[in-house]
Amino acid sequence: xxxxxxxxxxxxxxxxxxxxxxxxxxxxxxxxxxxxxxxxxxxxxxxxxxxxxxxxxxxxxxxxxxxxxxxxxxxxxxxxxxxxxxxxxxxxxxxxxxxxxxxxxxxxxxxxxxxxxxxxxxxxxxxxxxxxxxxxxxxxxxxxxxxxxxxxxxxxxxxxxxxxxxxxxxxxxxxxxxxxxxxxxxxxxxxxxxxxxxxxxxxxxxxxxxxxxxxxxxxxxxxxxxxxxxxxxxxxxxxxxxxxxxxxxxxxxxxxxxxxxxxxxxxxxxxxxxxxxxxxxxxxxxxxxxxxxxxxxxxxxxxxxxxxxxxxxxxxxxxxxxxxxxxxxxxxxxxxxxxxxxxxxxxxxxxxxxxxxxxxxxxxxxxxxxxxxxxxxxxxxxxxxxxxxxxxxxxxxxxxxxxxxxxxxxxxxxxxxxxxxxxxxxxxxxxxxxxxxxxxxxxxxxxxxx
Amino acid sequence: xxxxxxxxxxxxxxxxxxxxxxxxxxxxxxxxxxxxxxxxxxxxxxxxxxxxxxxxxxxxxxxxxxxxxxxxxxxxxxxxxxxxxxxxxxxxxxxxxxxxxxxxxxxxxxxxxxxxxxxxxxxxxxxxxxxxxxxxxxxxxxxxxxxxxxxxxxxxxxxxxxxxxxxxxxxxxxxxxxxxxxxx
Ligand code: FES
Ligand SMILES: [Fe+2]
Numbered sequence: 001x002x003x004x005x006x007x008x009x010x011x012x013x014x015x016x017x018x019x020x021x022x023x024x025x026x027x028x029x030x031x032x033x034x035x036x037x038x039x040x041x042x043x044x045x046x047x048x049x050x051x052x053x054x055x056x057x058x059x060x061x062x063x064x065x066x067x068x069x070x071x072x073x074x075x076x077x078x079x080x081x082x083x084x085x086x087x088x089x090x091x092x093x094x095x096x097x098x099x100x101x102x103x104x105x106x107x108x109x110x111x112x113x114x115x116x117x118x119x120x121x122x123x124x125x126x127x128x129x130x131x132x133x134x135x136x137x138x139x140x141x142x143x144x145x146x147x148x149x150x151x152x153x154x155x156x157x158x159x160x161x162x163x164x165x166x167x168x169x170x171x172x173x174x175x176x177x178x179x180x181x182x183x184x185x186x187x188x189x190x191x192x193x194x195x196x197x198x199x200x201x202x203x204x205x206x207x208x209x210x211x212x213x214x215x216x217x218x219x220x221x222x223x224x225x226x227x228x229x230x231x232x233x234x235x236x237x238x239x240x241x242x243x244x245x246x247x248x249x250x251x252x253x254x255x256x257x258x259x260x261x262x263x264x265x266x267x268x269x270x271x272x273x274x275x276x277x278x279x280x281x282x283x284x285x286x287x288x289x290x291x292x293x294x295x296x297x298x299x300x301x302x303x304x305x306x307x308x309x310x311x312x313x314x315x316x317x318x319x320x321x322x323x324x325x326x327x328x329x330x331x332x333x334x335x336x337x338x339x340x341x342x343x344x345x346x347x348x349x350x351x352x353x354x355x356x357x358x359x360x361x362x363x364x365x366x367x368x369x370x371x372x373x374x375x376x377x378x379x380x381x382x383x384x385x386x387x388x389x390x391x392x393x394x395x396x397x398x399x400x401x402x403x404x405x406x407x408x409x410x411x412x413x414x415x416x417x418x419x420x421x422x423x424x425x426x427x428x429x430x431x432x433x434x435x436x437x438x439x440x441x442x443x444x445x446x447x448x449x450x
Numbered sequence: 451x452x453x454x455x456x457x458x459x460x461x462x463x464x465x466x467x468x469x470x471x472x473x474x475x476x477x478x479x480x481x482x483x484x485x486x487x488x489x490x491x492x493x494x495x496x497x498x499x500x501x502x503x504x505x506x507x508x509x510x511x512x513x514x515x516x517x518x519x520x521x522x523x524x525x526x527x528x529x530x531x532x533x534x535x536x537x538x539x540x541x542x543x544x545x546x547x548x549x550x551x552x553x554x555x556x557x558x559x560x561x562x563x564x565x566x567x568x569x570x571x572x573x574x575x576x577x578x579x580x581x582x583x584x585x586x587x588x589x590x591x592x593x594x595x596x597x598x599x600x601x602x603x604x605x606x607x608x609x610x611x612x613x614x615x616x617x618x619x620x621x622x623x624x625x626x627x628x629x630x631x632x633x634x
Contacts, residue, residue: 093505190523191502191523192523193623195624195625195626219539219544222544223542352527361625364535364545367548367630367631368545374592375589
């Protein structure tokens, strides 16, 4: 199973060069959909969106609509949202509760565990021909719930989710755990969905660890929109990480994060200063978290991207994004905003207001990201432009494996996370086996750096 | 709706005319990019709200179609401080989503006076319904059209009005624009 496209010539991480073709060409777009999005674990939703039997939430995986449904027995499933008869979109409501999914076209109906139940005029028209058991909704062979988040894969051979996540788990935990260190406990308070005229990988790469793009946010940093802005704090969020060591960590499975490793002893740094009740709450959470997590409390999250297209913001703001490819130059972006489910109402209100002014198409920070991703995509589509690769030489070789944290760790701003990401990406496009996709066979670039 | 309002009286038509003029002038300030002058038209306790709209089953529209002001996530649910920040950001000259500035035209139509209190003759607050069609063109090829319904609460401020509440119901589910970097 090898690709007909010369992916190795597109991606040269040793020299730090990646062709623009993989960002603009319809051929690579098709390859991604067929070889990457059909295998990788993808984020589909959160348990707080389907708390009860019969609850459903319509999500996306790659270029397809899927239904995340909790069956009447309480088990979650992910189904392709397309009728087995003529393909009609079975469910066109975004969220709800039902005992049956009834197809609008010819009224076949499916139970919440996906089985075909009702076929109109079955006796007269289909008896002896149609075996209902063979025509259930198409279901992902793999589904996994982790601390409230639900993930799925279309590949029956996919490794279990925790193996796929690997050591990135310590960073994802900082997003999913309660602010006081209790495991899990988040809820989704709202979702943004919007169309972005850019290649999806620009967004993924942004969260993977492109800290270098900070100057593009100069305008929001000049005006100050953080939760202590009215108390004179500049910038777009509170500075919670003074004296911390910024780390950019990449993992063999393709994930990359930007986190901060705080010193062995570190104290609370005032945040949310314009809201005394909220400030008090986060001060309390800080001390509880240190007590509970001990040494692990030293890891504080900025951003990350779990291979291939699930990104996160860890604290200010806090949420998960999924970048769904529509075409090489168009992406449907979804953002799930998170808070601790049991946080006081005042805290949730301050957070949601901050999230809205920071994030997404109406967010004062991310509007500038969107502008950059659009025009970087558009101006790479030209015939001459496509002959010239992008430069990925930043901090090449400047990382250590396993120190001070698991993974390949850089303590300076780096494109190593991106180089690693595209190396893994190339393996998917070549149709490699799971050992290779999980980075279990050593590859030359890593050897050279060690 | 105040029971005492005479919807056919001269005062009603004069008030409607006055409010229409105000809304057209307001739109013109935005289209002329006079953002600071526009901010002056906003009351200090302004609520500026644009819900996200969802695809729901028949019969659930009142309850579930639109996200609600004051809870969860909407496109906008903010105050004057935040809007002033948005203006400040554009005026830095390095807010790349609006640098270079977009070309924007606000069309306001279907204007109806929904309420006036305490009376049309001496209106201190009016509720106005309208439709908007906002056309945004930026850089070379980017064009977006935003169409929807607006409900404004206007408050008398001397010879003019101030906007105390603006609710904008955009006719989109997935936002078909990369940004909402303009005002509505
Ligand atoms: S397409 Fe669904 S019943 Fe025919
Ligand atoms: Fe950014």
